Amino acid sequence: KQMTLSEEFFRENSEGVMRQKRAPIRVIIGNPPYSAKQGSANDNAQNLAYPILDGRIAETYADKTGATNKNSLYDSYIKAFRWASDRIADNPEGGIVGFISNGTWIDGNAQDGFRACLENEFSDIYVLNLRGNQRTSGELSRKEGGKIFGGGSRTPITITFLVKKPAKVGHKATIHYHDIGDYLTREQKLELVKKFHSVDGRSLDWQIIEPTERHDWVNQRDGVFESLVPMTPDKKFNINSKSFFIVNSRGNETGRDAWIYNSSKSSLERNIDTTITVFNENSGLNKDEIDYDETKISWTSSLLEKAKRGESLLYSDDYSFALYRPFFKQNVYRGVGLTHRRGQFDCFLSGNLTNKFICISGLGGTKDFSCIITDIIPDLNVLNSGTQCFPLYWYEEKKVIERSLFDDDTNNEKYARRDGISDWILKEVRKRFGNSKAITKEYIFYYVYGILHSPQYRERFAADLKKSLPRIPIVDNVEDFMAFYKAGKALAELHLNYEQVPPSPDVESHITDAVFVEPTADEPFGYTQYDHYSVDKMAFPKVRNESGKLVADKSRIIYNSNITIENIPAKAYEYVVNGKSAIEWIMERYALTQDSKSLIINDPNTWSREHSNPTYIYDLLLSVINLSMQTVDIVNSLPKLKL
Template identity: 25%
Template sequence: MVILGNPPYFRDSLNNNEWIQNLVRDYKFVDSEPLNERNTKGLQDDYVKFIRFGQWRIDQTGTGVLAFITNHAYLDNATFTGMRKNLMNSFDEVYIINLHGNSRKHEKSPSGGNDENVFEIEQGVAITFFVKNSNKKDGGPFIYYCDLWGKKKEKLNFLETKNINLIKWSKISPMKPYYLFVPHNNSHFDEYQSGWKITKIFKVHSNGIVTARDHFTIHWSHDEVWKTVQDFISLDTETARKKYNLREDVRDWKVSLAQKDLLKSGVDQSFIKPILYRPFDVRYTYYTGNSKGFICMPRNTVMSNLLNDDNLALITSRLTKAETFMHAFVSNTISDAAFLSSKSSNNAFVFPLYLLDNNTTLFKDDIRQHNFNGEFVKYIENKLGLKLTNSKERNKPDKTFTPEDILGYIYSILYSESYRKRYCDYLRIDFPNIPITRKSELFQNLSKFGLQLISLHLHNRGTKIKSNFPVEGTNKVTKVKFEINKKHESKIYINEKQYFENIDFDVWDYKIGGYKVCEKWIKYRKNRVLTYNDLVYFQQIVSVIYETIQIQKNIDQEIKNSGGWPLE
């Protein structure tokens, strides 16, 4: 039995009959346990259903080959963990040729050159041979893998001239909990798994806000939002669509529903809120908290805790595909889903430190309701020999620590370069795991560094300006570039004549998430005239990055002085 083909890749599948749905339901379990994924829509993709059908058919026969070229997302995405394990249960041998070419992930070949798709599509693809033998071999299943990078012509030539015996395969051993169908480093896996996953540390979290119409809903100033809102509700639906270039309606965002949401709110300036749009880039929007309204997905359960500036939240990503993990920040405002990356798979997730009481206040009987799971609090108390105090008093009692101390410790770990390097393979595929030290002194010192970073990143701590903007002119951003001359003098140009100077390359190149912070901040302001406050603010960002880099070095030195990795 051979099942051969190139099935369609389509997430909004129309093949929803009960028979195939029941078969695909098997992919929602891993080793008989529920997959524990909030969003399993990827398992409804047509290519997944075709694979499941082929697997079922060959299981019925008892032997055969399933050979498909498909979307390659199932090879390493956590949503498909149950699918991978189920396929391992059915087949004795699996041969995977990952053809890459994923423009959505901006994939590059290891040499740094362009990586092209074999088809004219954005989604990367893979050829996989699933083999079921009549006689099983001990030690199986056997999984073999090959990467194919480069130009389309080179890939097609490889596929035309090679056979399965001429390919240099890498043998991989998919392991719990993800059963990855790609090569991965397992050398520090057990120690990484001993840490606490962020989603187990916090009780409540969500994606950042999705507006569905950024150019319309997010503005540079409070006044621009107010002017847009007032004008928008005064127009009929089609005039508003045309004037604000709102395109055709989609399922979760419609012009008419946006107008109704605004009118229902009473059109009050109190709904205008700052939003953290990109790193160090705060803008403004009109936030009612209603889904499918002015904002498509406001994530109100989480964001309602951040509408006033007396709270803060950790922001990180679940996946960092095609990006090295640098995906951590803090906010005291509502935040955008694409805050950490332009790639939809690398969306920002928001974890508030405190939760509101009845959506009105952070305090109840003088006690704040933190967002940490009780089991985690008990674990960390027992490990450190300290007690969590949740009082809002400034002076905490001896032998105690606060929710802020925990957040500072977590933030310090996420900004440790040695942590990011040691666990890089695991940080790409799921939420970060945080190792918890038993040494109270190390905990307190790391927490101190983390709180310093938090204060810097919230601009709550003054920084000394290190850069200059020496040339007068229009201040209009037209062409952004970084230059280092023969005297090793560095400049960031905003146009042909004007520039910031005395900025090291390490600062210019510094990333938070998938963005080069300095470059992104300026390029977003192309064709705008920078005000005096804009110029000073950018210089403050530069200083914050300088200090961030130094604190990161201090964090790693502290870890090294305490015995290094794994943390004890």
């Protein structure tokens, strides 16, 4: 046959490759790369494509998954598993694959098909979970323990052995699992691995896992969850959907947060002007001619496609407020072209229209489920793993009118207001409680917010809520329904109006006297009042505990060199949203930062100046301390769920 170019010019190498491919391989051992993708479109260096291998993943792992987003199945280490599994399968005598790899596949939502294939393709599977997931926070992060590879490593690590025995073909694999344990340092973990010595060593106690029908190995889902009513519609805007809501949306995904968000509107306007100018200068150029300087622009695939087509971006004065992180509001640019994925927010919030959104954690998160409500645009990462947002209303241009039974038009000349809550669930709830006309869709909206805060609900369905969007129970009696509604509405009013919550009378502030400076037209409060209340980075003071170790004293917060807040109750830290307390979100986000790539500075103190309120951040911290305690009290008053 005709030789290929590589066979002709690299004959010795090609012959070696062909010998290797023909050789029967029984053992494959490795530490496959964990690279998921390039860092950003600015890298201009896409990962290599392997069409045959990608095809094998498509017809096996991807074909058997129930997840919508399958991108993670094409990560490098998953490709290594697919290649090794196929290479071993060619050997009629069986074999072993041994990998040290990223461990998120054990419990990943999109990896259910991957696990299903492992069950079918191998005889025995041994998984040693070394933990170390540092994409978590707080107590969960401390439980994960030391990072196996140190440095910037953030992913959990597993040691996996896949055993293929020809005699057991056609039988499901026996899955042997061992979790290394909580709170262990890197050194302690490695010492244990050394002591284990072998998969059949006496010091290694394997747990035999029985996978569920949905191929859960650990954190197995509760069968009761499937009997509850889904929050999410089967299809967006289906007014006949048998779900609580007829539409939902992911949060605002800009693809270039440092450019699109800022505490200062004037800084944001300059950033937008810069990036639009640079885009228009590069539009129509060849890929290799484009300026990828990240201090000038942040490219995404959608923006590169626009440039490829030679399009221009037009500046618009379309600015709004957004909830970037819990209780952290920023200015956001909404002009067409610069937001990577806008979701459904053009029909949720347009012009002077108002709305409310229940925001929940997305799928496959590493943090516990949480929710928050807002009346402004929520960012994709307000909550964990791609925030999902459920509106009280959605809006339709009046030229296209398809009214449902319970809809009312607003006075807005351009839009008709439609309900986010389905007609079906309103009828179901009313029927459950004697066809009570007193129950409205707004009652159901706040009822959902109350249920989502229930400790029993979150604990019982913790595993389900990481792998599925919520399903909501309809309680047995109207008294409990009304209790959840009232609690949900109280929580909503508290969380929506978080800036207006008065400070707790028990929390004390120690403030040094400010030196007065005569106000001017530019500085109506005087320079020093702004300076006196400005923040750089809030912190907890350190104290020594009984064992002499320095620990954070969370009863006090050093606001700045002029102000200390004291007597903060421990209860205030019990209100946790997206992995940390609401108080610590304020401390983290209201800090002077500079983006490492764009070098854009985000100074939260500029918000205070542009809103003529020098004490805004100080007042906000005190408000959130009180809000947290009130939230804990309301949650503790919820009825017990009978599930």
